[in-house]
Amino acid sequence: MSSNSSNTKAVAALAEELKQKGMTTFKEEFPAKIALLTSLLQNELLRLENDAVLPPESEVTPVIPPISSGEEKGETSAAGGRRKKRKMTETQQAAASVIPAAHVDAPSHSDSEEESEDEIGHLNGRHGHAHWDYTHDFAVPCNKTIMKVIELLRKEWKEAVELVGCVKLWIQLSIPPIESGGQFHVGVQEEVIQELNRFEDVAYNYLESPTKYFQTRAKLGAKLSRHRSVYDYRQSLLEADSLEYLNLKMAATELRNSYLVAYDLLSKNEDKLSIKDQSFGSRMTI
Known part of the structure; x- marks a missing residue:
């Protein structure tokens, strides 16, 4: 209590x-x-x-640093473009080992290949005169x-x-x-x-x-x-x-x-x- x-x-x-x-x-x-x-x-x-x-x-x-306009298209910093070119070269070498040299034509790009390279170039800022590198962090x-x-x-x-x-x-x-x-x-x-x-x-x-x-x-x-x-x-x-x-x-x-x-x-x-x-x-x- x-x-x-x-x-x-x-x-x-x-x-x-x-x-x-x-x-x-x-x-x-x-x-x-x-x-x-x-x-x-x-x-x-x-x-x-x-x-x-x-x-x-x-x-x-x-502020995106521009790519020098004097660079060749195949020598730009776009890694995708270089990989594409290297892959095509290896394919051509494999074909040359099977087909006689007389029948090997000069390398040519199909429409789909050109569109693919054009798309890669656009994504990396190489379309027209806009030479921009979008790979830098922001x-x-x-x-x-x-x-x-x-x-x-x-x-x-x-x-x-x-x-x-x-x-x-x-x-x-x-x-x-x-x-x-x-x-x-x-x-x-x-x-x-x-x-x-x-x-x-x-x-x-x-x-x-x-x-x-x-x-x-x-x-x-x-x-x-x-x-x-x-x-x-x-x-x-x-x-x-x-x-x-x-x-x-x-x-x-x-x-x-x-x-x-x-x-x-x-x-x-x-x-x-x-x-x-x-x-x-x-x-x-x-």
Whole structure:
């Protein structure tokens, strides 16, 4: 019996401690965060023009060294062309060992062979006057500016989830017993909790948003690396960076505004959020 009594007292003490922590968070932490985020919105990283956020030309447009136009077609760096020529020579040698020399005609290319060589030449950038070597690696690095902005805001999103959870717990622990008849107070408390839930969802969604951005950019970067002559992939990647930067600026503003709305709602209804004459221990006996 004494064990149950001590456990009840320990739980009641913990509940009182969490309630006090929630009230302190609302009265001290929320105003501090509003001031911090207001100053953060003036940070130079969040006041850049969209063009300044985009990566440099060298990171999204491959510099492909040209093949010297003086090289002979059969002596180019295209390994496929050399292999094709060597294979044809071996075939001709085998045929010459069976057919008398008088009947061996000069080597000639069939239409299919010419089309095959033409295709190999096109894939290696030797079509017409475009002498490009596409065998060099091309890396698409992350957007360094957007990475800095994400790291700047990620800490605030995480702390917002923790602080809102702390205030929500204070209000939930302050809901009066059912038989006390304080239904008006309960209605106000539920409305406040709904607003805090919305605030919490906003912070969670912004915590997940960088993952989606990186996945989208990774797919575009992979396609750009494989298809370097398709400039639409390059433009798509630039548009993704520009859109993400705009979303991050809006995220910083919305986070500050969510703190402000929540603090205003809590301040106006503070007297209805906590019933001072009700203890946690008495509520446990219901």
